[in-house]
Amino acid sequence: MRHARFSIVDRAGLHCLLVITRRFSAKKRPCVLVSHQWSGQSDAERKKAEQLAQLGYVGFAIDIYGKGVRGGLLDDNSKLIQPFLDDRAMLRRRILAALAAAQRRPMVAPDRIGAIGYCFGGLCVLDLARSAAPGVKGVVSFHGVFHPPNLGEQAPITAKVLMLHGYDDPLATPEHVLAIAREFTEAKADWQLHAYGHTTHAFTASGVNLPERGLVYNATADRRSWIAMKNFFEEVLA
């Protein structure tokens, strides 16, 4: 088993990290993008990309913000995230550029792409699904936020969608759940939403324990959601 890492800076300013396990071979593999939370790409996403590579995928940690643009996980990162929440067309261009960078890699099967994302990254991969980009078979949001992009008429969503959701997440309320269920049903998506009781935002963020802000690591939900993701990719990327 070997790991290799590549840094890529493309014209959209993206800095992508690619991790691949196993011997190099001519055989193209399905690839899973990993989209970061509001503080930008960190070791957490790179570790997820490695874990995906250990499952046999090309793990591809993407970077929406751009090289070096980073905040602390528990800092106020509003300045980093807000431009993308205000301009969802820009967000879509960035994630599509990351997709294209992945699809250009010689070891990647360009028609077998998945994506996962955390918090803001959940929003990003849901926007990737909303883009109806060819080759994207499935996306998984972990404690993602659900705000609709309001970019005009929605094309039918072709990627399968799995949302892994803490029911007590203050950033994704029951009303947001109802709204995204309606939105994805109307967009004809094959969607699933797994709601976990007594679970807040950031339930996969090891070590975080800020109940007053609705940010609490939850080992049970972390484990269950990873199993759900594995099953999902076995279905959609096989």
Added chain:
Amino acid sequence: MRHARFSIVDRAGLHCLLVITRRFSAKKRPCVLVSHQWSGQSDAERKKAEQLAQLGYVGFAIDIYGKGVRGGLLDDNSKLIQPFLDDRAMLRRRILAALAAAQRRPMVAPDRIGAIGYCFGGLCVLDLARSAAPGVKGVVSFHGVFHPPNLGEQAPITAKVLMLHGYDDPLATPEHVLAIAREFTEAKADWQLHAYGHTTHAFTASGVNLPERGLVYNATADRRSWIAMKNFFEEVLA
């Protein structure tokens, strides 16, 4: 691999079918009750009990209605189901009698009990969780209905709860989902709800295709829900 079946009639009028695979041995195994839909126990539930036995559990198909009380799956079975919807205390007594019958079997580990149920059977296993009966580690509702029992103060729910739900189920609407999420959160249950888009009631009922009644078999949701159940019991009955 061997199968054995036992019929049991106890004082509550229950007729229980037990299926066990593998050689008989002195080692006690975790047991999963299978609770039937509104037409009463049928080959479908017995087959599920066998599939559970193949997974290494004692599969125990229970009978809430009583021996020989049966309807057709697509008939109007209101006369069978309504007495139990009207008298949830009676329903609770019946499911607790089935639990006790299972716990008395020599090959059953009485403190490692799970339960699954379909439609009305989903309601039954949720009521089993609400009973806070000792030994019940987890229950799984497949397209179950969510009406609260209104039996007075709810003790903390100790069984883990997994609800596998078709989001377009006309018998379990988004409002019902919000209500049971609130109920189980207040009861301190470890609960999960997996909602499947474009999926109706009866999504596990092979061959059923009555969209005008909201009853449609869905092979994808059937497969996903069974995988979710397997993972759940690996967690709670291990």
